[in-house]
Amino acid sequence: xxxxxxxxxxxxxxxxxxxxxxxxxCTECDTHKGQSMIQLDYLDRAYxxxxxxxxxxxxxxxxxxxxxxxxxxxxTEDGVVQTARKPRCIACNNCVLAxxxxxxxxxxxxxxxxxxxxxxxxxxxxxxxxxxxxxxSQALAFGTxxxxxxLRPNARPVNAFQFxxxxxxxxxxxxxxxxxxxxxxxxxxxxxxxxxxxxMLDDIFVNIGDEV
Amino acid sequence: xxxxxxTTATLAGLIVAGSxxxxxxDAALVAYTFSVLFATFGLTYRYSMWLQRPPTGLYxxxxxxxFLRPRRRFANLRSWLxxxxxxxxxxxxxxxxxxxxxxxxxxxxWGCLIAVAITFPLVFGWLYFRPVVGDxxxxxxxxxxxPAFRFPHESATAFFLFHGLVWASFAVIGxxxxxxxxxxxxxxxxxxxxxxEDFMPLILLFAVSVTGLMLTVSYTWMAGHAYxxxxxxxxxxxxxxxxxxxxxxxxxxxxxxxxLGVAFYKDVGRLEEAxxxxxxxxxxxxxxxxxxxxxxxxxxxxxxxIPGNTAEHYQxxxxxxxxxxxxxxxxxxxxGRRGGAAxxxxxxxxxxxxxxxxGLGEGPLGEEDxxxxxx
Numbered sequence: 001x002x003x004x005x006x007x008x009x010x011x012x013x014x015x016x017x018x019x020x021x022x023x024x025x026c027t028e029c030d031t032h033k034g035q036s037m038i039q040l041d042y043l044d045r046a047y048x049x050x051x052x053x054x055x056x057x058x059x060x061x062x063x064x065x066x067x068x069x070x071x072x073x074x075x076t077e078d079g080v081v082q083t084a085r086k087p088r089c090i091a092c093n094n095c096v097l098a099x100x101x102x103x104x105x106x107x108x109x110x111x112x113x114x115x116x117x118x119x120x121x122x123x124x125x126x127x128x129x130x131x132x133x134x135x136x137s138q139a140l141a142f143g144t145x146x147x148x149x150x151l152r153p154n155a156r157p158v159n160a161f162q163f164x165x166x167x168x169x170x171x172x173x174x175x176x177x178x179x180x181x182x183x184x185x186x187x188x189x190x191x192x193x194x195x196x197x198x199x200m201l202d203d204i205f206v207n208i209g210d211e212v
Numbered sequence: 213x214x215x216x217x218x219t220t221a222t223l224a225g226l227i228v229a230g231s232x233x234x235x236x237x238d239a240a241l242v243a244y245t246f247s248v249l250f251a252t253f254g255l256t257y258r259y260s261m262w263l264q265r266p267p268t269g270l271y272x273x274x275x276x277x278x279f280l281r282p283r284r285r286f287a288n289l290r291s292w293l294x295x296x297x298x299x300x301x302x303x304x305x306x307x308x309x310x311x312x313x314x315x316x317x318x319x320x321x322w323g324c325l326i327a328v329a330i331t332f333p334l335v336f337g338w339l340y341f342r343p344v345v346g347d348x349x350x351x352x353x354x355x356x357x358x359p360a361f362r363f364p365h366e367s368a369t370a371f372f373l374f375h376g377l378v379w380a381s382f383a384v385i386g387x388x389x390x391x392x393x394x395x396x397x398x399x400x401x402x403x404x405x406x407x408x409e410d411f412m413p414l415i416l417l418f419a420v421s422v423t424g425l426m427l428t429v430s431y432t433w434m435a436g437h438a439y440x441x442x443x444x445x446x447x448x449x450x451x452x453x454x455x456x457x458x459x460x461x462x463x464x465x466x467x468x469x470x471x472l473g474v475a476f477y478k479d480v481g482r483l484e485e486a487x488x489x490x491x492x493x494x495x496x497x498x499x500x501x502x503x504x505x506x507x508x509x510x511x512x513x514x515x516x517x518i519p520g521n522t523a524e525h526y527q528x529x530x531x532x533x534x535x536x537x538x539x540x541x542x543x544x545x546x547x548g549r550r551g552g553a554a555x556x557x558x559x560x561x562x563x564x565x566x567x568x569x570x571g572l573g574e575g576p577l578g579e580e581d582x583x584x585x586x587x
Contacts, residue, residue: 001403011542012542013538013539013542013543014539014542014543014546014550018568020568020569020574023568023569023574024574027573027574029400030398030399030400030403031400031403031404032400033400034573035573035577036573036574039535039567040567040568040569041532041535041536041539041565041566041567041568042565042566042567042568043536043539043540043563043565044555044562044563044565045563045566046563047555047563048555050539050543051568052535052536052538052539052565054535054538054539063509063514066267066512066514067267067505067508067509067512068267069265069267069268069270069271069272069470070268070467070470071262071265071268071467082404086309087461087464087468088464088467088468090467090468090470090471090474091471091474092271092474092477093478093497093501093580093584094267094271094505094508096531096581096584097496097497097501097502097505097527097531097584098505098509098527099531099534100516100526100534100538101534101535101538102530102531102532102533102534102535102538103531103535105576105577105581106577106578106580106581106584107577107578107581108577108578108579108580108581109305109308109578110305110308110309111299111305111471112305112309114577117404120403120404121399121400121402121403121404124403154549161538161541163516163518163526164515164516164517164518164519164521164525164526165515165516165517165518165519166514166515166516166526174542175542176542176545177545177546177549180545185541185542185545186541187534187537187538187541188518188521188523188526188537189541190537190540190541190543190544191491191521191523191529191533191537191540192491192557192562193540193541193543193544193554194554194555194556194557194558194562195540195543195554195555196543196547196553196554196555
């Protein structure tokens, strides 16, 4: 089975309200039972409520897999970068340190890297990943591109990211403003950006009709 | 290729020497010998190709450098013995993945090890048994041409020794059954498993064990009925398994010991200077590991250099700050559109991101992850 080609993952971290539903739901996944693979961080706990949910973006050329000395990380034909193969992973930590999005986790006691595999048991059956199925603000969404374009008239998906001189393309999309003129999100340019303060009125509630 | 030829030639030489110029070589087992020689070539060839991958080559040599470090060799040898016992022989890390997985692996691993320890020396002519002249109630084991030990052929030692492959088969069949059971019942395994990668090795092990047991059944209780046919069937399954060794899941048997080298590499990393994130300033991993990764990424054709930025290379950014940078890059696109305001820019380093929930199952997965993510 493969993830149906028309179904895609759409990530919009700036919609995250930090409710942790994704963390809890992620632990239900059959491929990593009882352990959440989603990374949810407070960006600046003292001054901002901004939270960042990060799932694996499933790179077209995964740095984690390339730097793996044991050849333990495989990408399926449908583009999902799977968690480390248990017989092969030697827990070297290379993938954890090299992933440009900071996604993999290292379970040293088990000698095993673990990461989000887009709930392959569910998505390969056409179901939504756990996190996307419970996210109340739909910062994590899974569906067709047409559906997203209709539901979010001010946004469009982008799947290319710049890290210094390196451009990484991914299977997972992030949502950018629809009139944003570029195609590549420059991550390193935003590396030292201060977080967003939510003490100001957030107009997503004011313009609720524009973007659901 | 040269390594493959060299190792195979060495093994062939040892077979000739160990069987005393083939004097004790059992010609009926010649097909097994050639399949082992072919597997040796295939395994060495694949291993040397594997070592040519930039990360593998680097960490393989780094592991040896760490192990052979001056003034730490004795301590390293002691740790090696400990890790060999707990990780390789007792599979402690698999027990932590789950007791039933551990039992499965232990049964298959020890069953195969016992079988290999018995059959390889017999096939190569390195081990044979002969009656003791003058006392025909005794057998003598001859190893590599040298008499090793004697035992009565009506003793428990003889019973356990001569039926060693039967016990090994029982262990392997038990392990295979547990593995198949998990693969048939576990939804997570069902989603990820592949026939060639996950079922084929189990089918091969099962076939080898069952046909081997059928040989014992034939000569013990069926007066050798169909023995020749079963012997050919057994040979086909065993040779098939040997030929499969370099290609599929079985290769992990030879790859896996690399985790011992990684452990020594990490030991050195902990003793030496730590890497400090150039966004939040906190220590994460070792400087050596980060510098090695930069080298490997360059060899692989990645260009994570950041010209004109004090960070210089993206590898100097810790995993939590990478997640924060990614989230901020997307947030910045929406600045002025979704409300909220950027907090004032702070001088110097930025605060470190922290996991929203460090609870069991939600945050870092252990000590090393805690260092990676400095919660």
